Amino acid sequence: MERVSITHYNSVNSVWLQMLGFYRLEMRALKIKLTDILRKNTNTDVVGQARQYEIVFDVQLGTIDELCNDICVATTEQAVHTKEGYIDINLWSAYNKLKDRFILEERKLNEVKKSFKQFASAMDANSNNISHSYLSN
Numbered sequence: 132m133e134r135v136s137i138t139h140y141n142s143v144n145s146v147w148l149q150m151l152g153f154y155r156l157e158m159r160a161l162k163i164k165l166t167d168i169l170r171k172n173t174n175t176d177v178v179g180q181a182r183q184y185e186i187v188f189d190v191q192l193g194t195i196d197e198l199c200n201d202i203c204v205a206t207t208e209q210a211v212h213t214k215e216g217y218i219d220i221n222l223w224s225a226y227n228k229l230k231d232r233f234i235l236e237e238r239k240l241n242e243v244k245k246s247f248k249q250f251a252s253a254m255d256a257n258s259n260n261i262s263h264s265y266l267s268n
Contacts, residue, residue: 144206168254
């Protein structure tokens with residue numbers, strides 16, 4: 132096992148928490164965009180898709196909060212598991228599990244954002260086409 136200093140461990144945890152905070156803000160911004168889409172589109176298919184995204188956003192926000200909490204708990208536990216400024220094997224194992232969870236969550240968030248942006252773009256294009264056809268009549 133390589134030796135990881137507490138300073139490095141805490142620094143990485145801090146970066147993860149900052150990134151998760153940013154992702155939380157992004158999810159909230161996407162929810163606002165979703166509300167805007169629903170205001171402009173009353174088609175039942177669009178409403179159904181929008182409701183699915185709303186559920187996905189809520190699940191993602193819950194997962195972000197859970198991961199943030201687990202990172203904070205692990206950071207607090209480091210004081211118990213510290214030996215000579217380096218983390219021990221128990222903390223190393225927890226660190227690697229958190230790292231895997233963070234990477235997986237980041238991947239999921241990026242997939243959700245990409246999918247939603249495609250949906251939102253299609254809805255914006257649809258709204259523009261309706262506006263143009265209305266104005267040309």
